[in-house]
Structures are given as structure tokens and as C-alpha cells.
Amino acid sequence: MYDINKIRADFPILSRQVNGQPLTYLDNGASAQKPQVVIDTVTRAYAEEYSNVHRGLHFLSNLATEKYEAVRGTVTRFLNAGSESEIIFNSGTTQGINLVSYAWAAPRMQAGDEIVLSTLEHHANIVPWHFLRERQGVVLKWVDPEPDGSLDPQKLLDAITDRTRLIAITQCSNVFGTVVDVKTICSEARRRGVPVLVDGSQGAVHLPVDVQDIGCDFYAITGHKLYGPSGSGAIYIRSERQAEMQPFFGGGDMINDVTKECVTYAAPPLKFEAGTPGIVQTIGLGAALEYLMDLGMKNIAAHEATLASYATERLAGLNWVNVQGTAPGKAAIFSLTMEGAAHAHDISTILDKKGIAVRAGHHCAKPLMAHLGVSATARASFGLYNTKDEVDRLVEGLELCHRLLV
Incomplete structure (x- = not known):
């Protein structure tokens, strides 16, 4: 009830x-308001459990690492990802899409290659692709909504050519509330060998999400819209796509070894999570997602x-x-x-x-x-x-x- x-x-x-x-x-x-369980979780993490993660051997570091990494499992269940290693933590959808733009798309695209977008998109799913247009000559192809604000999946698919390298599409418009049939888009795009990035900033808030059923290659979520802390989020990246990516951010936590001559990288997901992360924000996100799944x-x-x-x-x-x-x-x-x-x-x-x-x-x-x-x-x-x-x-x-x- x-x-x-x-x-x-x-x-x-x-x-x-x-x-x-x-x-x-x-x-x-x-941005959504926060339930008491999230507020309490964040307060406790700072007041009683705080330390840096992945680095220390002492009690608090181990505790914080355990709490932080447990959220990866929570996000995996929330999105029904195939593996926890497919979940990469970040500050939200904007950072997640920029990761894909820099670490996956930029090295793979040349002048004249195409990205298909809809006019429904939030700037977070537009500006990173404009970077590629400005810097590499990538072509952005736009598909307009119907008069009632719906988006015809077939028109999006009809925009695919032999130069299309990516479709980047929202699951739910933040202006209209239009729910896009991303499953149909992903199914046909995959048949044609075109990866799909789904902006789930609104979709994951309003709808049950199953990334394996949708069939997308990338799916980004933002914590503060999901009743969690600001500065928290995650992106699902299919393992096959991760294998095609090089790190975007460099620093601590994402390395296997560093010498004067070279660097080798950690396995995903840490490979894409450089530096001290938003520890408490991510722990708070876990509490928010558990709250949503309980409801x-x-x-x-x-x-x-x-x-x-x-x-x-x-x-x-x-x-x-x-x-x-x-x-x-x-x-x-x-x-x-x-x-x-x-x-x-x-x-x-x-x-x-x-x-x-x-x-x-x-x-x-x-x-x-x-x-x-x-x-x-x-x-x-x-x-x-x-x-x-x-x-x-x-x-x-x-x-x-x-x-x-x-």
C-alpha cells in the first residue's frame, strides 16, 4: 500500500x-528533496564513519570503503546491470556523459562522423557532443519531437547512416515529461552496430529501469534527482564499451602501477574513478536508492x-x-x-x-x-x-x- x-x-x-x-x-x-534516512546516513558517515576509501588499512578506512563499495551493488540492483564493474561512480549525469564523450567517443570519431540526438535533450546531453563538433568536425543530427511532444523512434532510426557512431537520447524529457521508447531504439540500433547512450536523469526517477532489457550501452543517473545528495551519481557502461575506453581523469585510485617511464591502469570500474571520490555523497545515494526500491x-x-x-x-x-x-x-x-x-x-x-x-x-x-x-x-x-x-x-x-x- x-x-x-x-x-x-x-x-x-x-x-x-x-x-x-x-x-x-x-x-x-x-532537484528532489531528501528523506530522513538519507539525511541520517550522510550525518552518520561524517560524524562516525568518515575516512578516505581504498587506501587505508585502519578501521575507519575499511569501514568507509565497505560502505562506499556496497553502493555499487545497490546501483547494480537498481539498474539491473550485469555486473558491479559496469557501474562507475561520478558527480552526476553531466560528468558521466562527459566521460563517454572524452574517453569513448573522442578517440573513435573523425570529421564527418555523426551523432544522432533529439531536440528534447538537456544541455548535459548536448554540450559534450558540441565539443566533438567544434574540435573534431563531428556532425550532430537532430530529430524533432511530434506536435504533442512525443518522439517517434522510427524517425530517430531513420537518421542513422553509415557515418553514425552514436545515438544519445533521453529516456524522459525534463521539459515535456515525454517517455521515449528507448528499448526499441536500442534494439534496432544494436542490429545496425550503433551504440546508444541513454540519459536517465529523469527516466530513473519516474520509471523502473532495467538496462539489460533496454539494451543500451551507456545509462547515466544523477543522485540529487533521485532523492539523494547533490554531487552524487553513476553511469552504467556495458563491459564491451569499457574495453574500448581509455581513462579520462588521471590520478590516484585509477592506477595499477606508476613509474617514471609508464603507468598501468586498474581494472574497471576504478580505471575511470580517479582521485578521492564523493565518499559521503555516494553513501547517501545508496541510502536513497534503497529507499526507492523499498517503496x-x-x-x-x-x-x-x-x-x-x-x-x-x-x-x-x-x-x-x-x-x-x-x-x-x-x-x-x-x-x-x-x-x-x-x-x-x-x-x-x-x-x-x-x-x-x-x-x-x-x-x-x-x-x-x-x-x-x-x-x-x-x-x-x-x-x-x-x-x-x-x-x-x-x-x-x-x-x-x-x-x-x-
Whole structure:
């Protein structure tokens, strides 16, 4: 049973007020709040268990290493990876995708080689590929969404040519909430010998994920969106792809031996994890993923689907609000514009006075904003602890915005 009141009680910040109003936190797409178990885990790791990992022989170093490395198993279970060695820790999706760009793509691509992207992508899954365009002459091929914000897998596959070296695609749009059929894309791309990177920053939050079933080569997640600490994350890299990669970062922990003449590298995953890592952040990420798995990702998805349906119904009653992206089966993410002169920043400011936190801006998706012909939207993104009452508060807040701005 999905006990929403019990779940909300797990998140201490949800009991506070903002501007004299109960906090209605609808900015989960940017960063989610943290349950008490994560806060306690991080506090304990600093207060009672802290030391550097992989290096010491004393009690605290061994304890910290044990706690840290246990998270690799947690992420493996969360994503259903084939092996713990396929999980590489990092600071989040941005670092994970940059690792792929520098350590896998850059050495393998020449001028004229192609990377296929969708216009739905977050900048984290755009800018690293622009680096290759600028520096190596790689060609970026773009596939636009349909009018309802959905993405036709066949159009993405039709963009493949004999020069295509990678498809880089989101599983869930952070602007529209569109859920992309990445399994179909990966299956056909693999048949054609084209690797696929999946940005799971939103997908892993809202959906059960099985990377072996999806069939992707790379799958990146970000901890702070998964109710864990900022500065934490991981990327799944299929072992066959790891064998094609050289390290991107060099330093401690990723070496086997160093002499004046040469260096030899540790086996994966440490080969790609140079330097002192985010020890406590990663331990906190493990606690967050265990919390999600205890709730059950299917249960979370069902709860959020109910919220999405209810929010769609309520927002449809506001004929002066435009919901950007209405694809069937979308996640509970709603990017809104308002008819008239109302700017997204003004909408966000007024909602904040009512204790309602939404995001306003381009959401690190400027190519998509240009495609839509807007400079910004106000985005309400729901999470596992949000309620129908909070949907109603959002609607009431938007009605106030309409009275004041239009």
C-alpha cells in the first residue's frame, strides 16, 4: 500500500512553511528533496564513519570503503546491470556523459562522423557532443519531437547512416515529461552496430529501469534527482564499451602501477574513478536508492501516473494555460505558458508567494525552447511525495497569476 502520509513524513522539509504558506514543492525535475534516512546516513558517515576509501588499512578506512563499495551493488540492483564493474561512480549525469564523450567517443570519431540526438535533450546531453563538433568536425543530427511532444523512434532510426557512431537520447524529457521508447531504439540500433547512450536523469526517477532489457550501452543517473545528495551519481557502461575506453581523469585510485617511464591502469570500474571520490555523497545515494526500491519503483510510477492524470484534467480547465507537451504516458512534468504578457518568471514569483515552488526558465533545453518558439516556461514537476491537494494548490495559484498578469 502506498501510504502518502507516511511517505511525506519521511521528508522533514515538507512540514515547513514558505512565505507563511505550507510548502508545495513542485521543482523535483531540478532537484528532489531528501528523506530522513538519507539525511541520517550522510550525518552518520561524517560524524562516525568518515575516512578516505581504498587506501587505508585502519578501521575507519575499511569501514568507509565497505560502505562506499556496497553502493555499487545497490546501483547494480537498481539498474539491473550485469555486473558491479559496469557501474562507475561520478558527480552526476553531466560528468558521466562527459566521460563517454572524452574517453569513448573522442578517440573513435573523425570529421564527418555523426551523432544522432533529439531536440528534447538537456544541455548535459548536448554540450559534450558540441565539443566533438567544434574540435573534431563531428556532425550532430537532430530529430524533432511530434506536435504533442512525443518522439517517434522510427524517425530517430531513420537518421542513422553509415557515418553514425552514436545515438544519445533521453529516456524522459525534463521539459515535456515525454517517455521515449528507448528499448526499441536500442534494439534496432544494436542490429545496425550503433551504440546508444541513454540519459536517465529523469527516466530513473519516474520509471523502473532495467538496462539489460533496454539494451543500451551507456545509462547515466544523477543522485540529487533521485532523492539523494547533490554531487552524487553513476553511469552504467556495458563491459564491451569499457574495453574500448581509455581513462579520462588521471590520478590516484585509477592506477595499477606508476613509474617514471609508464603507468598501468586498474581494472574497471576504478580505471575511470580517479582521485578521492564523493565518499559521503555516494553513501547517501545508496541510502536513497534503497529507499526507492523499498517503496517499489512500480508503485512510485503508479502514484505519479495518477497525479499526472489528475493534473492534466485540472489544467485542461484553464483555457488560458498552454501545456507544452501532451504525449500519452508522459511523466508528471508540466511546462506551462500563459496567454497574454505573463512571463514564466512572473508566474514563478507569484506562485512562490503562495508557497508553491516551480521552475521558470529554459530548463537547460534551449534547442527545445527554440523549437517551441518560446523563451521560457514555468515547470511544475511532481515527485513521489506530491498529492492531488498540491495539484489543486497549483491550479489556484495559476488562477491568481491570471488575475494579476493577464
